[in-house]
Amino acid sequence: MAGSIYGNIFKISTWGESHGKALGVTIDGCPAGLELSEEYIQSFLNRRKPGQNKYQTPRKESDRVEILSGVFEGVTTGTPISLIVYNQDQHSKDYGNLAECYRPGHADYCFDKKYGIRDYRGGGRSSGRETIGRVAAGAIATKILNELGIEIKAYVKSIGPHVINYNNFNFDSIANNSVSMPDEECAKKAEKYLDSLINSNDSTGSCVECIINNMPIGIGEPVFNKLDAMLSHGIMSIGAVKAIEIGDGVNASTSVGSINNDPFRIKDDKVIKTTNHAGGILGGMSDGSQIVLRAHFKPTPSIFSPQDTIDKYNNEVNISIRGRHDPIIGPRAVVVVESMCAITILDLLMLNANSKMDNLAKIYK
Amino acid sequence: MAGSIYGNIFKISTWGESHGKALGVTIDGCPAGLELSEEYIQSFLNRRKPGQNKYQTPRKESDRVEILSGVFEGVTTGTPISLIVYNQDQHSKDYGNLAECYRPGHADYCFDKKYGIRDYRGGGRSSGRETIGRVAAGAIATKILNELGIEIKAYVKSIGPHVINYNNFNFDSIANNSVSMPDEECAKKAEKYLDSLINSNDSTGSCVECIINNMPIGIGEPVFNKLDAMLSHGIMSIGAVKAIEIGDGVNASTSVGSINNDPFRIKDDKVIKTTNHAGGILGGMSDGSQIVLRAHFKPTPSIFSPQDTIDKYNNEVNISIRGRHDPIIGPRAVVVVESMCAITILDLLMLNANSKMDNLAKIYK
């Protein structure tokens, strides 16, 4: 399974299965001289921790992170940072009945065909717990970006048919509801919707929006490693994401040029754009305005209703999934989306350090 | 500009500006033993060539491809394949007035800020002509995939408000209209819409859909290099794409699990899924059913109406773009979407060759 390493300069290598001993990540290429503590990383992991409200799996995991290397006297040394989280509350027995059959909407069938073997306990490497490594690494990337003035904020924009109203937008309120929505009114409706789905043993899709402020201009490499292409790679690599939009996204395909083009103007001696249909990215590079992107998550595939499927002997069977599962993915994925954005942007920022002779001269002359 | 190389095993390296001497691509990692001719590659390039109908820039380019290396007596040798296309019909003077000002919706401003210098003639490296290298390499990737039985087909699904009706779907008809739509009726409406936009000096967005048949199961690497993540990277790296959808895409976020999950069944002794909301990808791996994805293109940013913008001295100015530009990007991008899919899938297919001990044994024992 090539594919558990991400990034070109700021490289992260994640590992671990849902029901194995532990999960973790190693970050290679983190600059030296960054203050870093376990508490700081923990604060990010706590945001994705299960069991925090009734819309989340009751699996109890403290998800306590430990720094094993790369930090000396509270500061990064430039050597690889190894982070580990031990698994605790595993109910592997819940999955015994899944050893031989393929859950619809899950990776089970593909795993068996690709590798000829599969750790069937809890989704193995395709479990939501795989994101622990992303978030732990994302915490570090976020800290570096913050020190350079860049801010990343994600939130749930919609749950099923319930979409936030930007007139009610209050980012800080996402901590006040159990669905990470920045619109209290919408959050309440969404919670009711979730209650009804839980009652009917069903689940729902959702949309997470992410905004990034204070981006330097010119981040992203034209052609194949455009900022939007790299962000799409990172975001689409999160389990259950089925679409990614930048700026106006799918609506750009029904717009016209005279509207979609964002005019440049000068305001207070600064370059601004009077609109931001582009979502802050032009020609694959950041244009200095706010970056806006959306990730669309499919409904949690683990539902408790009986479902048609097959087993590994090609028998048609009907399964009822047990175990502990969220009825929605978006709210707990908010911090994962932020993390993938942070890692991706930091990596491109580091690459961009070599874009012109002037930059090299700043460092070596 | 790191970022003009794409792929991990089947690697392509593209180069060339809109108004430079030539454009080209080098493919490193193409397997030996593939029959390959200039004529074959040319047939792909002809599909993206300008000036073929009234909805395309009248720039006249024969876009004649030449194989400079890597092919001996009509067969690939395993060495790098270098392909070159010389530029011919350049009207660089059209761009003289753009040397000092930034076109809205274009990369001009970002280029200047990132590199401190910019080839202002015709978009330079961000021109649509940059896709020549993608398509030439895509032709080769497609040939290899075809020999393994895999087929890739793209078409225009919508232009502005005009969306194809799948009841009228006839893939072969895309060659009969000037907008690459597989629905004759819709194509006519779309052509009228384009006529009206040309009259009003405006442009439109569009959506290209791509389907891939006969995929082996298990292609794509779980976690960061999921098939959908890699395809998103490749597709979003095409200029003007603002959103990418897999299967149900954005609609997955408003669906429920009991509908969105595709049940596995057995039909004629084969595994099938009775629906395909997932678009042929589960857990980041191909599941054996048809892969379906959509790329949403923004309207061509080069429009002939006067527009507000700024120049490089931060003066507010009003520009009228000259030059030769398509009023829509989608139809000519169909073959580009196919190409990026082919390159991406082939690369993952080659990586997958090492997924299990059995495969290694097939080759080395």
Place this chain on the structure above:
Amino acid sequence: MAGSIYGNIFKISTWGESHGKALGVTIDGCPAGLELSEEYIQSFLNRRKPGQNKYQTPRKESDRVEILSGVFEGVTTGTPISLIVYNQDQHSKDYGNLAECYRPGHADYCFDKKYGIRDYRGGGRSSGRETIGRVAAGAIATKILNELGIEIKAYVKSIGPHVINYNNFNFDSIANNSVSMPDEECAKKAEKYLDSLINSNDSTGSCVECIINNMPIGIGEPVFNKLDAMLSHGIMSIGAVKAIEIGDGVNASTSVGSINNDPFRIKDDKVIKTTNHAGGILGGMSDGSQIVLRAHFKPTPSIFSPQDTIDKYNNEVNISIRGRHDPIIGPRAVVVVESMCAITILDLLMLNANSKMDNLAKIYK
């Protein structure tokens, strides 16, 4: 510190400092279906474990390896394999006096200048303990190669002036002496030489030779990723190696073509070469004969005699190194050389799986 990840398909990511909590490695890209146990990996680590005889640091480390992921019911699943070894017998106080001064022959000075910070305890990331990750990953690579019939054997060829006599060559005898030499007589002389160096608080250089049997033909990629170039990269990345030779190595530069060219002949219906000056590699590809390479290690830089150096304030000082150090590096590096060869060759073997259309057809048709 980009640079702790190695390989292109079989990728290893190592981490950990000499005096940190633990060291480890994650292998991404290991094929599924390989039987693997902690005991097997342990047998490799035991070969590099300290404190096994008087020529090795008395640091007591059980160096017990634990598999944290990637193995299910004794078989690799294709997911990343995370291996960890906890540090135990750390005497960090021994290094307190080194916090502010730079040991000659060590990386201390460069670390401080590069990163602005340094974990001064026991060499940090430049300690010999860094090789734990290499050897653990090398054990896995070796197992795969062995299953394909390839064998790798390294041994100490010379210690200071004492060079083995190939007339006495007996590979199995390397376990019988404390210097890993396949010539008992030479080993005895070398041991005496080491005794004298220990008495004079000095250390010695050494040469490790490695032979690889049953290589498939054509492994290695012409041009930049030649088999010899990749092996040189891997071997030279081992701390203290100052030269690498393939086949006749440095002597090739004083030879003539009529001697240095190895004639091809047929023997028992098989292609052979009557000599092997090339060391089994032609044009950067394995030629089917035995691969032969040599790594030259400098003397252990940590010696107990007083030495001239400077401190971080640019004062000239005189230091006497404490701590526990081997008077020679070669014998314990034998398994490290084997490991880097195994990892490098396996990675190229996996890449080579896609060298021709025939191979793709074997897997996908």
Place this chain on the structure above:
Amino acid sequence: MAGSIYGNIFKISTWGESHGKALGVTIDGCPAGLELSEEYIQSFLNRRKPGQNKYQTPRKESDRVEILSGVFEGVTTGTPISLIVYNQDQHSKDYGNLAECYRPGHADYCFDKKYGIRDYRGGGRSSGRETIGRVAAGAIATKILNELGIEIKAYVKSIGPHVINYNNFNFDSIANNSVSMPDEECAKKAEKYLDSLINSNDSTGSCVECIINNMPIGIGEPVFNKLDAMLSHGIMSIGAVKAIEIGDGVNASTSVGSINNDPFRIKDDKVIKTTNHAGGILGGMSDGSQIVLRAHFKPTPSIFSPQDTIDKYNNEVNISIRGRHDPIIGPRAVVVVESMCAITILDLLMLNANSKMDNLAKIYK
């Protein structure tokens, strides 16, 4: 043939066969703002051009380089730089008799086994002409390094048994003799030696030494991407190199620590080392002193004496090689060694730009 791309940030992609239409290189990741002309690059290519004296193949090639992209008004723009050199004086007929038999010391046999097909004309991709791309890219890397104050100089240190005497060392004199030796007296002896070898239809090995002055401290990444490991990779990837030494090289294995350790001292308020056994690299990082390395080249394998070999049907045959070949590789490889050092060092220099938070702050704050 994965393996024709080199570098991580400053990436070069070379292509072209000895007897194909052309050869070339594309550089992706060259910083913008560098003045660059064809004349400058040509001056490097002229140093490796054939036919300049009697010890070089009489093949007549003007090897005229053309810049196809990436340079606008004499300055690099940050986009990929494509360079091309057309082949002219090809005598492909000379090679007709080699289509079916394998030259000893050449890659022919391995190519056939690896790819199942081979361009037998003049060595194809394994010809010395492959280095055109390296040298063209090396010219650019050298220019950037020079602007940062770094200087790279290579020369022939020995030819067969004739080794330069450092008491006679005069770098500028390498242009005065036909063997690129910085010792006139030794050069004369070496020329006589070459005359005798030409008479006897034989060839000789040689050693090229390279020194690098004014290196910033800390370049190179500890662990796998050590400066010496990366240089070894680059140098060993040059055809015919069989050994690489850093500093004392192979002699380090017979030295003792008390001699081999280079003491740090202060001189004129600067850090110096009183000796340089390490060749300017400690722990895989540049230590600020002169970098010294040596590449050992085997004798040219193409000799005109009859040789034993086999053909592709496994018949034993005797061949006499025709064509035009140098009796020695070293002198023309001097500029190739410099080029690979320049490319490798620049790439690590660019990577190092992100080694600490301070550097990021210099660029982004």
